[in-house]
Each structure stands twice: as C-alpha cells, then as structure tokens.
Amino acid sequence: MIGAHPDDCDLKGGGTAILYAKMGYAVKFLSVTNGDAGHQAMKGDALAKRRYAEAQEAGKRFGVTYDVLDNHDGQLMPSLDVRLQIIKKIREWDADIVFAPRPNDYHPDHRYTGVLVQDASYMVAVPDVAPETPP
C-alpha cells in the first residue's frame, strides 16, 4: 500500500492490510513523503524522525513492513524522480497488488501519490526504465 504520508496507509487501509498479513501475505506500507510538515507545532527533521518511529511501531503492530521515502511533506510533485523511486520500491518488493490513493483527492500530496503510482504501474514493467532494479 502506497500513501503520501506516514499514517495514510494505516488510516485508509490498515484493516485490509492486517487481514492480508494474518492470511500470511507479505504486506508493505510505503509513505512517499517523510511527514515533516504534518503537525501544528513540530516540524522539519524532528517531526520526520518522530513520524518514522511511529510508522515503524504501527508496522510492527499491524504485521507489515513500513518504508518512508525522504521527500518533503506538502511539496510532493508528480516528478520523474519520485516516479522512479516508486518503480524501484514496487520492483524490490515484487508486489502482486498495489493500493494507492485516488488521483483526484483534495490533498495535493495524496492526489500526486495517486498519479505517481498510476504512472509507475505501467512503467514498472518497462526494462529500460530504472534499469538498476530489474522488472
């Protein structure tokens, strides 16, 4: 499951993820941003570290692995660089099913995560795209 922020997968797909994990499937959550802008008082690296630690604890309790990419929260764009990061993660995990947010969400980070995963979903099978990680 791919979300924009460290807690999106938990909140939107946590129950489904737990069911898959209990059935014996390997489940990964991937946050495309580090969450460094998602708090009223904390911010920056301190917040990113806190949210990473929270994500790891949630992953442990859910029975899933949890990766967090180091892209800034609130600044996500559907760039080639981030698309390649997602292609690499999908290939490394050898995912059979990928869940992602809708590409018409109210929040730009959620919306662009949906666009990025949609774009990656085709390109993940093209060998000459991100060739350092075999399709």
Ligand SMILES: [Zn+2]
């Ligand atoms: Zn979010």
